[in-house]
Amino acid sequence: MAAAEAAEVAQRLARIRVVLINTTHPGNIGATARAMKVMGLSSLHLVTPKIYPHAEATARASGADDLLQRAQLHESLESALAGCGLVLGTSARLRTLPLPLLDARRAAGQALVESAQHEVALLFGRERYGLTNEEMQRCHFLVNIPSNPEYSSLNIAQAVQIMAYELRIAAQGFADIELAPPDWQPVDDVQMERLFEHLEQTLLDIRFLNPRQPKRLLARLRRLFNRARPDQNEINILRGILKATQDAARHSEET
Amino acid sequence: MAAAEAAEVAQRLARIRVVLINTTHPGNIGATARAMKVMGLSSLHLVTPKIYPHAEATARASGADDLLQRAQLHESLESALAGCGLVLGTSARLRTLPLPLLDARRAAGQALVESAQHEVALLFGRERYGLTNEEMQRCHFLVNIPSNPEYSSLNIAQAVQIMAYELRIAAQGFADIELAPPDWQPVDDVQMERLFEHLEQTLLDIRFLNPRQPKRLLARLRRLFNRARPDQNEINILRGILKATQDAARHSEET
Numbered sequence: 001m002a003a004a005e006a007a008e009v010a011q012r013l014a015r016i017r018v019v020l021i022n023t024t025h026p027g028n029i030g031a032t033a034r035a036m037k038v039m040g041l042s043s044l045h046l047v048t049p050k051i052y053p054h055a056e057a058t059a060r061a062s063g064a065d066d067l068l069q070r071a072q073l074h075e076s077l078e079s080a081l082a083g084c085g086l087v088l089g090t091s092a093r094l095r096t097l098p099l100p101l102l103d104a105r106r107a108a109g110q111a112l113v114e115s116a117q118h119e120v121a122l123l124f125g126r127e128r129y130g131l132t133n134e135e136m137q138r139c140h141f142l143v144n145i146p147s148n149p150e151y152s153s154l155n156i157a158q159a160v161q162i163m164a165y166e167l168r169i170a171a172q173g174f175a176d177i178e179l180a181p182p183d184w185q186p187v188d189d190v191q192m193e194r195l196f197e198h199l200e201q202t203l204l205d206i207r208f209l210n211p212r213q214p215k216r217l218l219a220r221l222r223r224l225f226n227r228a229r230p231d232q233n234e235i236n237i238l239r240g241i242l243k244a245t246q247d248a249a250r251h252s253e254e255t
Numbered sequence: 256m257a258a259a260e261a262a263e264v265a266q267r268l269a270r271i272r273v274v275l276i277n278t279t280h281p282g283n284i285g286a287t288a289r290a291m292k293v294m295g296l297s298s299l300h301l302v303t304p305k306i307y308p309h310a311e312a313t314a315r316a317s318g319a320d321d322l323l324q325r326a327q328l329h330e331s332l333e334s335a336l337a338g339c340g341l342v343l344g345t346s347a348r349l350r351t352l353p354l355p356l357l358d359a360r361r362a363a364g365q366a367l368v369e370s371a372q373h374e375v376a377l378l379f380g381r382e383r384y385g386l387t388n389e390e391m392q393r394c395h396f397l398v399n400i401p402s403n404p405e406y407s408s409l410n411i412a413q414a415v416q417i418m419a420y421e422l423r424i425a426a427q428g429f430a431d432i433e434l435a436p437p438d439w440q441p442v443d444d445v446q447m448e449r450l451f452e453h454l455e456q457t458l459l460d461i462r463f464l465n466p467r468q469p470k471r472l473l474a475r476l477r478r479l480f481n482r483a484r485p486d487q488n489e490i491n492i493l494r495g496i497l498k499a500t501q502d503a504a505r506h507s508e509e510t
Binding site: 006031034035037038039040062063064105145146147148149150151152153154155157158161162165168169172203205206207208217220221224225227228229230233234237238240241244245247248249251252 | 290293318319412460462472482493499
């Protein structure tokens, strides 16, 4: 692979971050770093790992311990996702709150397309329990790695390896074409969270939401708006509508 | 995946054997078994492994130790390849002995096509040194797994995982799909039009919309909600919110 081509592939992959949540075994963190580096990924984020740093992580990282050195530790998932415009969650178990599902290859393609505009996060959950419902609600898509229905227990590092491999293939496939920038740029997670907070408060103000049981409805709305992938303009419109709604309701209460 | 489909995939993969030559670390043999089973491969052959059997192999195999039980041990590569009509060798280092080279995806396709006629062997060499020239001469093709030119050191189990994954994808015959969540069925255009009419009226009621120039904003909102593809449940929620908003605003006007 020519040097210029390699540099371009590296650039496309630079904005894709791997986020491990609450990992139990430090060896899996090291193996993840190795799986990433061998495919050209470099941005590792750890949300409250159980035991880290640890010699086992360094051992399993092999020549990829530079990725471990640069790995960012976070106290919350929110922190780890800051600035990400696309969030993909990997999960073996398809839960009761269904999200649009992409297989690994398609997900990699989606990630590469969007990495031109904003950071992309790939979430991996706990070894045994995967991602919680709350964590999945932060995702735009779930990623399914096809596996043996009789034994589908992919180790975290193996799942990372497969995704990293698909990402590299996708990046190489893009290496000699230029994608026209689309006119649509979805906002990042911070903007979305502010929208959801504003939405929740507004729904309380107009007495649509039962303050003791808000979660299910909010989860549905969250899913709807995540599917819509609003851009900044649309966010501004939606928040303008919410504000006008709050004003109308408040005026009602003051009189 | 339906049972009949799963059985067909399993059948296609049954004639593909993974051959590990002279493996140094028993843990890699266990991890290989796991990587194989999770993708539906089952035929493992070991040519003079350094240390085997070993507790480390069983530990890393996790729930795939049945593959270890059934693994065949050989004194020579010739024995391990008996009956194989196609032999693919994986090697990070491309040696001086030129062989036709396939990337992992194409190699998997080739293996699947030929597995209908005869056994196929996938060779993996030693951790440090890969395959010898003599061993490569037994191969019809070399397989290259694309990797970071600056750090291409794929662990054996990781290489097996990627090949097994590509084989499964090839066996399944489909790779590039997006699955809508099973309970999600977008409403038809009649429902959407009613939503937009209700939305427009509500925006007028809360004085958010300029009645003389509503079109541009409504067009933006229409685009947003069309992108979201709401189902009936979500339509009901949205219209419930609109109604509650109208009630809150009307109450304001009556007092």
